Amino acid sequence: MMSKGKIAIIGIGEVPTRNMPERTHWDIIYDTCMDAVRDSGLHKNDIEGVISVSPLAQPKISAELSYGKLPEELGLKGCKDTVSVNAGGASTSNAVRLAEQWVTSGVAKAVIVQHVTLHSTIPMMDQINYFAKAGVDLQWEYPYGTTYNIIMGLMANRYMYESGCTPEQMASVVTALRSWAARDPNSFFYGKDVPSVEKVLASDMLNTPLHKRESNVLGDGGCAMVVVSAEDAKNMKRPAAYKLGDSVRYFSGTCVMRDFNKVAEGFRVTAKEAMVQAGITKEDVSLWNCYLAYPLAHPLIAEWLEVAPPGQGGKYFLEGRMSFGGDIPWSTIGDAPGRGHTGSGVSSACYVETARQLMGKAGERQVKNCKYVYQNAGGGSGFNNIATIWGKEIK
Amino acid sequence: MTKPIPETQPWSEKFWEGTKQGKLLVQVCKDCKSKIFYPRKFCPECWSGNLDWIEASGKATILTFSTAYSMVEPKFMDELPYTIAYVDLEEGIRMMTRIVECKPDDIKFDMPVEVVFHEREGFFLPYFRPVKK
Numbered sequence: 001m002m003s004k005g006k007i008a009i010i011g012i013g014e015v016p017t018r019n020m021p022e023r024t025h026w027d028i029i030y031d032t033c034m035d036a037v038r039d040s041g042l043h044k045n046d047i048e049g050v051i052s053v054s055p056l057a058q059p060k061i062s063a064e065l066s067y068g069k070l071p072e073e074l075g076l077k078g079c080k081d082t083v084s085v086n087a088g089g090a091s092t093s094n095a096v097r098l099a100e101q102w103v104t105s106g107v108a109k110a111v112i113v114q115h116v117t118l119h120s121t122i123p124m125m126d127q128i129n130y131f132a133k134a135g136v137d138l139q140w141e142y143p144y145g146t147t148y149n150i151i152m153g154l155m156a157n158r159y160m161y162e163s164g165c166t167p168e169q170m171a172s173v174v175t176a177l178r179s180w181a182a183r184d185p186n187s188f189f190y191g192k193d194v195p196s197v198e199k200v201l202a203s204d205m206l207n208t209p210l211h212k213r214e215s216n217v218l219g220d221g222g223c224a225m226v227v228v229s230a231e232d233a234k235n236m237k238r239p240a241a242y243k244l245g246d247s248v249r250y251f252s253g254t255c256v257m258r259d260f261n262k263v264a265e266g267f268r269v270t271a272k273e274a275m276v277q278a279g280i281t282k283e284d285v286s287l288w289n290c291y292l293a294y295p296l297a298h299p300l301i302a303e304w305l306e307v308a309p310p311g312q313g314g315k316y317f318l319e320g321r322m323s324f325g326g327d328i329p330w331s332t333i334g335d336a337p338g339r340g341h342t343g344s345g346v347s348s349a350c351y352v353e354t355a356r357q358l359m360g361k362a363g364e365r366q367v368k369n370c371k372y373v374y375q376n377a378g379g380g381s382g383f384n385n386i387a388t389i390w391g392k393e394i395k
Numbered sequence: 396m397t398k399p400i401p402e403t404q405p406w407s408e409k410f411w412e413g414t415k416q417g418k419l420l421v422q423v424c425k426d427c428k429s430k431i432f433y434p435r436k437f438c439p440e441c442w443s444g445n446l447d448w449i450e451a452s453g454k455a456t457i458l459t460f461s462t463a464y465s466m467v468e469p470k471f472m473d474e475l476p477y478t479i480a481y482v483d484l485e486e487g488i489r490m491m492t493r494i495v496e497c498k499p500d501d502i503k504f505d506m507p508v509e510v511v512f513h514e515r516e517g518f519f520l521p522y523f524r525p526v527k528k
Contacts, residue, residue, distance in 0.1 A: 132468045138402040140433050141491045143520060145398075145463070145471040150479050153461030161459075161504050207463040207479075208499075215466070254433070256481055256491040 011040025049108030090379030169314025181338030188340030219340030245274035
């Protein structure tokens with residue numbers, strides 16, 4: 001069992017998710033990391049460790065980060081070590097775990113966890129080639145012409161068949177996620193109209209049951225967090241997000257090997273284990289900050305987490321309960337469909353949002369009396385689920 | 396545009412040889428009797444290397460499916476619309492495949508299907524079609 005209450009996030013920095021081909025990776029890294037350090041109240045030379053979430057399909061910046069350039073570039077004179085972590089969408093969770101190990105073992109007192117992605121500068125064919133094959137088995141799946149969209153369609157179609165979830169209910173997830181995104185200055189869709197259920201359903205069918213407006217828009221972005229020990233965070237008397245629980249289950253690397261029942265059970269068990277570590281129940285959760293990449297998965301997860309009764313996940317979304325102003329705060333950056341998809345960076349952005357909410361810095365989207373946040377992440381096409389619980393303070 | 400062929404491993408070549416003869420082979424462990432898909436170097440249940448093959452009936456049912464209308468790789472665009480499915484074989488294993496020889500609207504959950512092999516550059520991919528009544 002992971003330790004409870006050993007670390008906290010005390011500083012965050014983020015750039016808006018946009019198409020920013022005029023910016024370089026390093027241009028963004030400067031902004032996010034410097035903002036996070038300033039937000040923490042620490043000096044740059046207090047940072048003793050740097051952990052990067054490895055950007056996908058960007059070999060040049062990945063190599064530069066893996067081979068140790070960031071502390072040198074930013075002049076982090078106190079840095080003792082740096083490393084990159086890659087588990088796809090689960091990278092951020094693992095970067096935070098590694099930060100926890102460094103902090104608790106004495107390797108580093110303060111650690112930056114950062115991510116940057118520039119999709120707009122990747123040649124289109126390279127993007128297509130990379131994402132067509134990543135997370136899809138090259139012998140048993142890829143030759144049939146599958147895609148991430150189709151993998152999601154396979155799961156969603158069976159769910160809709162078994163649960164009776166309607167296309168309108170599925171489409172309402174986009175409306176809910178975009179209702180948060182419209183109020184998030186860092187979202188691709190900040191200030192934009194929230195699409196109605198009818199508008200979502202009127203968009204082109206990509207693959208059943210996925211409409212164009214139910215898929216993701218790729219974007220550029222970056223963010224950073226400063227992690228310290230929980231004790232140091234308390235002594236600093238600054239707004240902080242304390243890590244209270246962590247649980248994980250592995251499912252499968254190959255999509256077709258992923259048993260739907262095992263995935264459902266994995267989501268249920270990890271949530272419960274993380275909450276037990278945190279000493280809370282689901283009734284204590286102020287915000288379900290779910291990271292799933294596609295809107296079609298959200299009703300399932302709402303049921304697996306027992307936020308909605310079996311077969312009622314879609315109904316809850318259609319009723320607006322997970323939308324801005326609803327009674328169940330849910331994915332307050334709108335997950336990837338609302339924020340814009342930055343590859344592994346969506347989970348980084350979700351963790352930053354979790355910290356932002358617990359620090360009371362979420363502006364119009366601020367969840368009232370936000371005390372505990374459920375934050376999950378998964379890698380690849382869904383090879384695992386990592387559930388974490390974060391709190392405003394340690395009991 | 397060239398379409399991808401399976402990236403095989405030495406221990407999966409027997410499977411693909413079988414498809415050339417119109418046979419859908421399933422790897423089995425002679426020690427723990429597990430049926431194994433996809434083929435492995437060692438049994439994933441007991442790590443035995445004492446592995447063999449049986450010929451599957453080729454009969455299956457559709458667990459789930461998704462019909463693609465756009466946003467697939469350029470190399471597959473000429474085949475749109477096409478339907479990808481997970482099918483459960485009578486032998487208790489699950490495969491990804493294509494559903495062919497029927498209209499997308501006629502494809503149903505739990506529908507009985509049977510294997511039919513489609514050739515691509517020397518490989519014979521196991522696709523499935525509805526069982527004729």
